[in-house]
Amino acid sequence: MKSIRLILVALLACSSLSCSLLSNTAQAALTKVAELPAHTPPGNIAIAPNGRIFLSVHGFYGPKTKIVELLPDGKTVAYPNAEWASAPVLSEEGVLTQEGLNGVLGLNVDHNGILWMLDGASTEPAPGINARLVAWNTQKEALHRVIYLGFPITRKESFVNDLAIDTKHDAIYITDVASPDTAALIVVDLKTGLARRVLHGSQYTRPENIDMNINHRVITLGGKPARIGVNPISIDNKNEWVYFGAMNGESIYRVKTTDLLNTSLSQSSLESKVQRYGNKPISDGITVDNAGNVYVTSITDGSIGVVKPSGEYQTLYQDEGISWPDGFAVGPNNQIYFTVNELHLSPVLNNGKNATKGKFAVYKFDALAPASTGR
Secondary structure, three states: OHHHHHHHHHHHOOOOOOOOOOOOOOOOOOEEEEEOOOOOOEEEEEEOOOOOEEEEEOHHHOOOOOEEEEOOOOOEEEOOOOOOOOOOEEOOOOOEEEOOOOOEEEEEEOOOOEEEEEEOOOOOOOOOOOOEEEEEEOOOOEEEEEEEOOOOOOOOOOOEEEEEEEOOOOEEEEEEOOOOOOOEEEEEEOOOOOEEEEOOOOOOOOOOOOOOEEOOEEOEEOOEEOOOOEEEEEEOOOOOEEEEEEOOOOEEEEEEHHHHOOOOOOHHHHHOOOEEEEEOOOEEEEEEOOOOOEEEEEOOOOEEEEEOOOOOEEEEEEOOOOOOEEEEEEEHHHEEEEEEOOHHHOHHHOOOOOOOOOOOEEEEEEOOOOOOOOO
């Protein structure tokens, strides 16, 4: 009955983007993996090859714990440990006296079981800590590596958001929302630790001038209608294409990894390599299966959709419990997981007031085609 209801809801909610729906909606219904407590609003999700599940705790709610592991019984525990999962401690002179995380959104686990956490910059106490990649070995339970993303790779206005891991070329691709004029991708060479800022302020990374309207309210950020640039990012299982798009945008783009890694390409030359892949709604997260279906968390209407290789967008699931779907991760058995966090009701996006209704959760559904973990 649940799956039938979801299909009927999707039919009734049919929009210009989703009216071509239903050829592939008669699949297993959404499964709620876990309900999360008020102190654990999830950000993004990462799933290790062995099935372990990790969640970032969204910074818009001001959490003390930055990362948790979601256990099989639905409970969460601070990860990697209580010390690392909380904020670092600096002396008045700016000397690190206790390790920790400033605030993580993007995270992913590679095929070696290394959890890569995209840790934002801190500003207190001065001089603070730069944005960085913190890599933790989930098999040895030990710190693997730290790569700092200092100026000019990141800027004063930078807000590093999500990442995709290229295991073929030993690289990581990062989205930096920054400001509407300075949104960009960051390419990190894991062999050397060197990073480059690319597509800075380009038409492919900037937000479009469209409002984020949820429940008849235009979502604001800093007192103005939100205009958020490049945010969701993913990579195919062959490590050939990187898919990305602006949150406030109606296009999914893709570019070859070899082009992103080509240091001889100018900005304009790299822009010429970017392809428009298809239509999408305003969205927070994406992932891709092995057939080129790009899944999208549609935040304005509480739904999950997919961009087919043809460029056509279809709604797969729509449910009242999907209140701001955020990040995706591919788990075992071709199942795709995503988080729900009511972010539009967080203080940052709700004029300083926390109006959440306690719908923090993790869901999963069957992919339309085989899908590899690490996405």
